[in-house]
Amino acid sequence: MLNRRRFLTSTAAAGAAGFAALHLSHAFAQDAPQIQIFVPAAPGGGWDQTARTMDQVLRSEKLISGSQITNVGGAGGTVGLPQFISQWNGKGNSLMVAGMVMVGAIIANKSANNLTEVTPIARLTGEFEALVVPAASPFKTAADFVAALKADPTKVPVAGGSAGGSDHILFGLIAKTAGVPAANLSYVPFAGGGEALSALLGNQVAAGISGYGEFSEQVKAGALRLLAISADKRQEGIDAPTLKEAGIDVELFNWRGVFAPPGVSVADKAAMITLVETMAKSDAWATECKNRNWTQILLTGEDYAKFLAEDTARIAAILKDLGLA
Amino acid sequence: METLGHLAHGFSVAFTPVNLMWCLLGTTLGTAIGVLPGLGPALTIALLLPITYQVAPEASFILFAGIYYGAMYGGSTTSILLNTPGESATIVTALEGNRMARSGRGGAALATSAIGSFVAGTLGTLGVAFLAPVVVKFALSFGPAEYFSLMVLAFITVSAVLGSSSVRGLTSLFVGFVIGMIGVDLQTGQPRFTFGMSQLLDGVDVIVVAVGLFAVGETFYMASRRYAGKDEIVPLKGSLYMTAAEWARSWKAWLRGALLGFPIGALPAGGAEIPTFLSYAIEKKLSKHKEEFGTVGAIEGVAGPEAANNASAAGVLVPMLTLGLPTSATAAIMLSAFQSYGINPGPMLFMTQANLVWGLIASLFIANIILVILNLPLIGLWVRLLKIPAPQLYAGILVFATVGTYGISQSPIDLVILYLLGGAGFLMRRFDFPTAPVIIGMILWPLAETQFRRAMTISNGDWSVFYKHPLSLTLLTLAFIGLIGPHIYAFIERRRTRGPEHVPGDA
Numbered sequence: 001m002l003n004r005r006r007f008l009t010s011t012a013a014a015g016a017a018g019f020a021a022l023h024l025s026h027a028f029a030q031d032a033p034q035i036q037i038f039v040p041a042a043p044g045g046g047w048d049q050t051a052r053t054m055d056q057v058l059r060s061e062k063l064i065s066g067s068q069i070t071n072v073g074g075a076g077g078t079v080g081l082p083q084f085i086s087q088w089n090g091k092g093n094s095l096m097v098a099g100m101v102m103v104g105a106i107i108a109n110k111s112a113n114n115l116t117e118v119t120p121i122a123r124l125t126g127e128f129e130a131l132v133v134p135a136a137s138p139f140k141t142a143a144d145f146v147a148a149l150k151a152d153p154t155k156v157p158v159a160g161g162s163a164g165g166s167d168h169i170l171f172g173l174i175a176k177t178a179g180v181p182a183a184n185l186s187y188v189p190f191a192g193g194g195e196a197l198s199a200l201l202g203n204q205v206a207a208g209i210s211g212y213g214e215f216s217e218q219v220k221a222g223a224l225r226l227l228a229i230s231a232d233k234r235q236e237g238i239d240a241p242t243l244k245e246a247g248i249d250v251e252l253f254n255w256r257g258v259f260a261p262p263g264v265s266v267a268d269k270a271a272m273i274t275l276v277e278t279m280a281k282s283d284a285w286a287t288e289c290k291n292r293n294w295t296q297i298l299l300t301g302e303d304y305a306k307f308l309a310e311d312t313a314r315i316a317a318i319l320k321d322l323g324l325a
Numbered sequence: 326m327e328t329l330g331h332l333a334h335g336f337s338v339a340f341t342p343v344n345l346m347w348c349l350l351g352t353t354l355g356t357a358i359g360v361l362p363g364l365g366p367a368l369t370i371a372l373l374l375p376i377t378y379q380v381a382p383e384a385s386f387i388l389f390a391g392i393y394y395g396a397m398y399g400g401s402t403t404s405i406l407l408n409t410p411g412e413s414a415t416i417v418t419a420l421e422g423n424r425m426a427r428s429g430r431g432g433a434a435l436a437t438s439a440i441g442s443f444v445a446g447t448l449g450t451l452g453v454a455f456l457a458p459v460v461v462k463f464a465l466s467f468g469p470a471e472y473f474s475l476m477v478l479a480f481i482t483v484s485a486v487l488g489s490s491s492v493r494g495l496t497s498l499f500v501g502f503v504i505g506m507i508g509v510d511l512q513t514g515q516p517r518f519t520f521g522m523s524q525l526l527d528g529v530d531v532i533v534v535a536v537g538l539f540a541v542g543e544t545f546y547m548a549s550r551r552y553a554g555k556d557e558i559v560p561l562k563g564s565l566y567m568t569a570a571e572w573a574r575s576w577k578a579w580l581r582g583a584l585l586g587f588p589i590g591a592l593p594a595g596g597a598e599i600p601t602f603l604s605y606a607i608e609k610k611l612s613k614h615k616e617e618f619g620t621v622g623a624i625e626g627v628a629g630p631e632a633a634n635n636a637s638a639a640g641v642l643v644p645m646l647t648l649g650l651p652t653s654a655t656a657a658i659m660l661s662a663f664q665s666y667g668i669n670p671g672p673m674l675f676m677t678q679a680n681l682v683w684g685l686i687a688s689l690f691i692a693n694i695i696l697v698i699l700n701l702p703l704i705g706l707w708v709r710l711l712k713i714p715a716p717q718l719y720a721g722i723l724v725f726a727t728v729g730t731y732g733i734s735q736s737p738i739d740l741v742i743l744y745l746l747g748g749a750g751f752l753m754r755r756f757d758f759p760t761a762p763v764i765i766g767m768i769l770w771p772l773a774e775t776q777f778r779r780a781m782t783i784s785n786g787d788w789s790v791f792y793k794h795p796l797s798l799t800l801l802t803l804a805f806i807g808l809i810g811p812h813i814y815a816f817i818e819r820r821r822t823r824g825p826e827h828v829p830g831d832a
Binding site for chain 1: 368371372374375378464465466467468469509510511512513514515516523524526527593594644648649650652658661664665666667669670671672673734735736779782783785
């Protein structure tokens with residue numbers, strides 16, 4: 001009986017404490033804004049994960065009181081983009097997640113809208129790409145790979161993601177630097193990283209290009225050999241040169257960033273930049289990025305806009321070479 | 326025997342009250358979303374991903390596994406009762422299952438699919454536990470050439486669903502090819518048949534096509550015949566569950582379905598649809614009740630494909646757990662959940678995360694048991710749906726189909742497509758064209774085309790890849806035997822029966 005009473009009182013106390021804590025956090029969050037995040041992709045992909053991780057970190061850092069995430073997926077983001085431009089116009093508390101994939105999709109799909117119509121806030125993260133070969137491959141270095149490519153590009157089938165995506169673009173850039181005509185390349189597109197990986201493990205193709213995270217575990221297990229990565233500098237814990245170090249003058253990050261809708265006020269834009277910058281500099285964000293193999297490549301406001309223009313020009317040129325634009 | 330020890334340890338992880346609670350929650354949720362068209366397991370798990378910030382990895386994977394298996398069970402319910410498949414893997418179930426429901430055997434169809442799912446799910450999970458390393462080796466030997474040959478085999482065997490007239494059946498199949506080609510071509514990045522609409526760049530969802538042709542088309546057809554007084558739905562005839570004869574017809578189909586489903590599910594580009602087509606074709610060939618197919622509904626045609634899709638669901642976990650290869654949308658999202666725990670799924674997962682992996686496998690066994698216990702009593706409730714008078718029932722189906730389709734992409738274009746296809750389904754039904762080949766064509770064609778072009782890219786245009794690879798050659802040989810075998814058999818049979826009274830000069 002006593003036990004039960006004690007149990008009841010302690011439960012009540014715990015409940016009350018919980019309630020008080022809830023109340024406190026609510027009071028604390030009074031001045032934090034509520035934001036809306038627009039994801040032009042289906043739940044589960046990279047942009048969606050970026051949005052949900054942002055929501056998580058922003059809330060745990062008490063920077064916002066909550067967020068509402070809207071997904072409008074399709075065609076590399078080009079279905080969602082027109083909607084964000086027309087229906088979210090002027091909404092100062094909202095953000096859209098997008099990235100390099102959308103830049104490519106806009107060009108390849110000849111989309112009527114593009115990213116110059118929205119307000120650049122910040123480039124947040126990037127995933128560098130990796131060039132790998134099966135463990136049994138004769139290619140020991142990136143130079144071997146390039147030499148074979150120069151000799152006869154049709155004999156070097158390379159697996160990666162969908163045609164015109166970041167993997168295909170990197171392959172095009174590597175070939176261009178080596179002086180191999182992009183039209184002669186033998187690129188084998190796969191719908192997902194998993195399928196491309198199985199083609200590599202089954203020795204169906206000569207090499208593979210995809211996000212480093214797709215291959216990292218196979219590389220550690222010795223099933224694949226990492227020839228080079230597309231990052232700007234050597235990465236801690238990765239035993240491979242960058243493409244530049246290997247003599248191929250190419251650098252590529254499959255970047256992801258956030259944009260505000262068109263027509264937001266200068267004050268709203270500045271506030272949003274501050275909010276995202278504060279989040280990007282928090283420890284919680286750093287931990288999440290580390291867990292997900294995202295490299296932090298923060299760039300905000302005007303710098304971001306300038307980068308976007310350059311990257312768009314570079315991607316447009318290579319897609320044209322590849323015959324996709 | 327090492328495996329048994331691991332498995333016992335896995336059960337000790339899964340059998341804690343909290344984890345059992347997660348399992349129960351997952352299976353219930355999975356059954357519910359399986360019943361609703363438009364809400365698939367991949368989307369549900371994606372929406373639940375933030376839970377990974379709150380609970381232990383074991384708990385969230387047990388939850389996700391429950392949802393995954395539950396959706397496979399639930400998907401068949403609407404296929405059978407309403408002719409409205411909730412998942413692409415249960416499209417074939419609708420063919421015979423709905424016929425059975427209309428002739429008063431809905432309870433038996435639901436029972437054979439629930440028990441078949443349990444049998445095949447359990448066999449598949451055993452396969453994951455004991456055969457994973459062997460199966461994955463086999464799976465990796467499949468390259469584009471082998472996949473293409475598998476598709477050829479699938480095309481040959483699906484002639485079983487073409488219906489009585491092969492001209493009409495092939496017409497439907499070609500319509501399916503065209504629908505399957507809509508969207509951006511994976512190999513070249515160029516749009517095909519999109520008519521400049523960005524909403525069509527990703528293609529048309531197979532569920533939208535299935536629901537449009539089957540459910541909406543059927544509803545229009547019923548509405549047009551409202552006063553003809555035909556096509557009465559019999560609520561229930563005979564026992565609610567299966568009779569002894571139905572058990573006898575089901576069990577072999579379950580086993581054959583499981584045997585097809587598990588290895589094909591384990592192939593990186595296998596999927597859950599192809600084994601259901603193959604199983605349906607095989608059951609139709611082997612059945613002693615061929616006259617029931619497409620008329621009153623044959624129970625084998627439900628039992629086999631249902632077992633096949635559940636076994637393939639288990640098969641998908643093989644490359645995911647052994648190599649970290651996500652081979653379905655659901656597996657890809659489960660992998661991203663691994664990453665939010667800082668766990669990198671890969672070849673070392675079985676060693677580095679033994680607790681998690683074996684706990685997950687054990688919870689799959691438990692999920693299967695919970696699901697069959699959950700689903701069998703529900704059958705009594707479900708079949709009551711069929712007592713609803715036809716006008717209200719079909720109005721309900723139309724609402725259900727519309728809401729579900731909108732749920733897939735929140736795109737009004739999909740609703741337009743749904744009703745256009747509904748109109749097409751009505752006309753096809755009216756003029757006696759089979760609708761199932763459309764679905765089969767739209768699933769198989771893009772796969773066959775992609776694999777063929779990949780194989781040719783890799784071989785640099787050399788056709789010999791298709792017969793120089795032993796596996797590919799074997800599959801093509803099987804397809805060839807499947808194509809001409811029945812004709813030779815029929816010829817010999819005719820010879821033998823006609824033999825004695827055949828006199829020279831007779832003709």
